[in-house]
Amino acid sequence: MLGPVTRGVIKGKMSQKGKALLIRGGRIIDPSQGLDEVGSLLISEGKISWLGSEEITPPRSNYDVLPADGLIVCPGFIDLHCHLREPGDEEKETIASGTLAAAHGGFTTVCCMPNTTPPLDNRATIEYVRSKAATDGVVRVLPIGCISKGRNGKKLSSLSEMTSAGVVGYSDDGSPVMDSGLMRRALEYSRASGLPVIDHCEDTRLTVGGLMNEGVVSTRLGLRGIPAVAEEIMVARDLALAQLTGGWLHIAHVSTEGSVELIRRAKDKGVRVTAEVTPHHLTLTEEMVVGYDTNAKVNPPLRTEQDIQALIEGLRDDSLDIIATDHAPHSEADKQCDFALAPFGISGLETALGSLMRLVHDNQLSLVSLIAKLTCEPARIIGDKHGKLGTLAIGASADIAVFDPSQDWLVDTKVFASKGKNTPLAGAKLKGKVMATICQGKLVYKDESVKL
Ligand code: DOR
Numbered sequence: 001m002l003g004p005v006t007r008g009v010i011k012g013k014m015s016q017k018g019k020a021l022l023i024r025g026g027r028i029i030d031p032s033q034g035l036d037e038v039g040s041l042l043i044s045e046g047k048i049s050w051l052g053s054e055e056i057t058p059p060r061s062n063y064d065v066l067p068a069d070g071l072i073v074c075p076g077f078i079d080l081h082c083h084l085r086e087p088g089d090e091e092k093e094t095i096a097s098g099t100l101a102a103a104h105g106g107f108t109t110v111c112c113m114p115n116t117t118p119p120l121d122n123r124a125t126i127e128y129v130r131s132k133a134a135t136d137g138v139v140r141v142l143p144i145g146c147i148s149k150g151r152n153g154k155k156l157s158s159l160s161e162m163t164s165a166g167v168v169g170y171s172d173d174g175s176p177v178m179d180s181g182l183m184r185r186a187l188e189y190s191r192a193s194g195l196p197v198i199d200h201c202e203d204t205r206l207t208v209g210g211l212m213n214e215g216v217v218s219t220r221l222g223l224r225g226i227p228a229v230a231e232e233i234m235v236a237r238d239l240a241l242a243q244l245t246g247g248w249l250h251i252a253h254v255s256t257e258g259s260v261e262l263i264r265r266a267k268d269k270g271v272r273v274t275a276e277v278t279p280h281h282l283t284l285t286e287e288m289v290v291g292y293d294t295n296a297k298v299n300p301p302l303r304t305e306q307d308i309q310a311l312i313e314g315l316r317d318d319s320l321d322i323i324a325t326d327h328a329p330h331s332e333a334d335k336q337c338d339f340a341l342a343p344f345g346i347s348g349l350e351t352a353l354g355s356l357m358r359l360v361h362d363n364q365l366s367l368v369s370l371i372a373k374l375t376c377e378p379a380r381i382i383g384d385k386h387g388k389l390g391t392l393a394i395g396a397s398a399d400i401a402v403f404d405p406s407q408d409w410l411v412d413t414k415v416f417a418s419k420g421k422n423t424p425l426a427g428a429k430l431k432g433k434v435m436a437t438i439c440q441g442k443l444v445y446k447d448e449s450v451k452l
Contacts, residue, residue, distance in 0.1 A: 083329065139444060213303050
């Protein structure tokens with residue numbers, strides 16, 4: 001129960017980060033504290049300073065009010081897997097545009113992948129991203145460093161240097177580590193540093209020329225397929241290596257039923273593994289490729305309805321720990337070409353919540369579980385090194401998402417903050433809309449309908 005002032009004292013004064021703000025009368029859901037109640041929440045000096053029931057809100061004069069009747073108020077979403085493209089591919093995205101897209105999507109922390117140009121494989125490049133994020137970032141940016149130098153899978157990169165520079169994990173995302181010996185050493189290092197190896201699982205000997213999921217649809221379309229086993233073989237290999245080394249394996253963008261089953265069994269055996277699934281793999285099938293829409297070309301590919309049901313079951317029984325977007329922006333010129341030539345990737349930060357709410361509306365996942373998989377669960381993977389994230393606890397950084405669970409809206413890529421307009425959902429109707437995002441006490445996004 002939310003008591004009067006039991007959860008904190010009202011500071012109610014002008015803060016360094018602007019005037020105090022009361023989010024009034026929303027349904028506050030914070031899985032980190034087992035909280036799900038209608039109430040109000042006060043933000044001052046960049047922190048959550050008070051939580052209370054709606055009737056006993058503090059006197060109005062000292063703060064602005066964001067009315068949240070009928071809205072959900074929860075910790076800001078945390079994305080463990082996105083591509084911000086800076087440095088090197090600024091025509092696709094920048095830290096400024098990507099973090100603005102994150103804010104539009106309700107995200108207050110994003111972890112960016114190192115497949116940039118140059119790749120983030122040493123202290124200098126990690127420090128570059130962190131300093132660029134400090135000046136240009138709208139939300140918190142935490143970089144991920146490469147497993148291998150230059151992402152070429154041959155030699156380990158400067159893992160200890162990048163660890164002390166503040167990376168949240170190591171990944172060659174976009175490229176799998178084919179050399180089992182190198183992966184073993186990365187996992188040994190992970191055991192020592194306590195950070196995860198974030199694994200893009202793909203046996204490239206099985207995916208040469210592959211463009212979409214291998215099956216009846218690929219045969220019908222005449223497109224070379226990417227078989228499910230190309231992912232599962234690597235999931236199995238790396239689970240075995242995690243067991244051998246005691247390192248922490250985090251499996252990125254799980255897309256097949258077989259992978260979920262392998263992870264489930266490994267967890268039962270006590271292997272140190274966590275795993276993520278994307279909104280697109282949870283909600284879209286390979287049928288999206290019919291019509292040769294290059295915006296539906298993504299790696300791993302969209303799979304089948306049977307895979308989707310297994311992924312949802314994986315979320316329900318915690319075989320899959322978190323949802324991460326794999327936001328992969330590409331320019332229109334890149335995607336407007338022959339299907340075979342287009343790069344893989346879907347721009348996902350701004351459609352994540354609306355897509356995922358379908359699982360809630362269809363009673364496949366509870367709202368509380370969905371929020372947990374986007375907030376306290378990724379925060380658990382990141383740890384406390386970057387502050388206490390994914391919680392509305394008093395004194396925590398005021399990172400908050402406010403959304404309307406049942407508002408319908410049409411995906412219009414023209415109004416995307418992301419430079420990447422590459423989504424197969426363009427024109428689709430989604431139900432569930434972000435209304436406001438607050439990061440470190442600052443209002444970083446507000447829907448035009450929200451009056452302040
Ligand atoms: O579809 C994808 N796009 N999958 C990846 O693994 C990489 C990403 C990108 O960087 O565009």
